[in-house]
Amino acid sequence: MTEKTSVYSLSISARATLDMHSLNNEGGEGNQITTRMVNIVGEDGRLHNVNAISGDMLKHIQVEHLFRLLSEEEDVPLCAACREFNANRISADADYEQAIAGKSDAEAITLMLECCAIDDMAGNLITAGNRSLPRKSVAEFGWVVGLPELTTTDSYFHVKYASERSKEARDAEKEEEQRKANLGQAIFHRPASSGVYAIVANFEMARIGFNDITQVYAIDESQRVARYRALLESVLYAFIEPNGAMRATQNPHIVDLAGTISLSSGLVPAPTVSPINSHYREQIEGVKAALDRVRPGAVDLHAFDSLAQFSDVMAKVIETTVPYTLTYQEA
Numbered sequence: 001m002t003e004k005t006s007v008y009s010l011s012i013s014a015r016a017t018l019d020m021h022s023l024n025n026e027g028g029e030g031n032q033i034t035t036r037m038v039n040i041v042g043e044d045g046r047l048h049n050v051n052a053i054s055g056d057m058l059k060h061i062q063v064e065h066l067f068r069l070l071s072e073e074e075d076v077p078l079c080a081a082c083r084e085f086n087a088n089r090i091s092a093d094a095d096y097e098q099a100i101a102g103k104s105d106a107e108a109i110t111l112m113l114e115c116c117a118i119d120d121m122a123g124n125l126i127t128a129g130n131r132s133l134p135r136k137s138v139a140e141f142g143w144v145v146g147l148p149e150l151t152t153t154d155s156y157f158h159v160k161y162a163s164e165r166s167k168e169a170r171d172a173e174k175e176e177e178q179r180k181a182n183l184g185q186a187i188f189h190r191p192a193s194s195g196v197y198a199i200v201a202n203f204e205m206a207r208i209g210f211n212d213i214t215q216v217y218a219i220d221e222s223q224r225v226a227r228y229r230a231l232l233e234s235v236l237y238a239f240i241e242p243n244g245a246m247r248a249t250q251n252p253h254i255v256d257l258a259g260t261i262s263l264s265s266g267l268v269p270a271p272t273v274s275p276i277n278s279h280y281r282e283q284i285e286g287v288k289a290a291l292d293r294v295r296p297g298a299v300d301l302h303a304f305d306s307l308a309q310f311s312d313v314m315a316k317v318i319e320t321t322v323p324y325t326l327t328y329q330e331a
Contacts, residue, residue, distance in 0.1 A: 007263050008324040011272035012201045013280055014259025019194040021252030023242060024053040035153050035193060040145055043277055048148035051193045055141035061243045062139060063122045066234035070117055076226050079116035090119045090126065097128035105133050106213040113209055113218035117227045120209060138207050142200040145276060151195025198275035203231065206324040228323040236314040239307065257307040260284050266298040
């Protein structure tokens with residue numbers, strides 16, 4: 001049996017081409033829905049205002065897939081609140097709040113790690129028992145940022161027809177009703193964005209099940225491997241099906257996905273460089289070459305040029321790797 005590689009951390013640097021999507025909007029003003037725009041410094045050193053999808057949205061997409069996967073896993077525990085996909089997670093679990101009464105923060109974290117995989121990997125600010133105790137997420141997502149000159153947002157005119165109107169509404173809009181043959185209309189504008197987007201994400205695999213206060217693992221190796229596989233699978237599905245706003249009528253066209261997955265097998269961060277830089281792949285390769293002089297073979301790179309290749313790389317990582325185990329001395 002082939003020995004599996006231990007993964008300390010995994011990073012993704014990628015460019016995604018998405019057309020006609022509306023995955024993240026800021027809200028509405030009147031009959032106009034506004035999309036998320038951010039200011040960035042481009043590769044040319046100049047400021048640009050571009051369309052973007054928040055890292056919060058991307059992480060929510062990934063955690064939703066993780067929830068569905070773990071809901072079918074009998075051997076991976078979830079707290080009562082996470083079984084209902086409650087946004088407050090374990091802080092909304094009355095049994096947990098009772099269990100940590102009189103316990104130290106370290107004991108509260110250990111109990112959380114033991115009884116809930118989602119709180120372990122997705123992180124949480126534990127407020128149960130009048131505490132304010134953070135659990136840092138294993139997964140870190142940056143903003144998904146549109147590349148200047150390659151991303152655009154347009155607003156599209158929509159009309160909602162209503163075949164019945166109240167007498168008051170008909171009286172108030174008598175002239176309009178006559179013109180439109182007694183059909184009421186609600187006029188609104190929806191945005192849709194298309195372009196090439198830069199994605200960066202990092203996953204601290206060695207921290208799965210790790211209590212940052214006591215510096216030891218609260219769960220056994222088999223449980224860590226099960227959670228690790230579910231996390232990787234949820235990341236894969238997040239790229240295959242990027243859930244978000246307005247998918248019922250503006251399901252995004254995933255045209256292309258290209259980038260680099262970096263894995264570290266020792267106490268070395270898996271390198272990532274923003275794809276806002278058109279030379280990001282060469283930069284990542286340069287970082288690996290430098291790290292090889294310090295920790296030979298600690299970093300492995302996997303380039304992909306399509307969603308199919310990305311899926312293949314992720315499937316191989318799931319099949320051939322396990323999470324790295326920290327020792328007390330290393331931690």
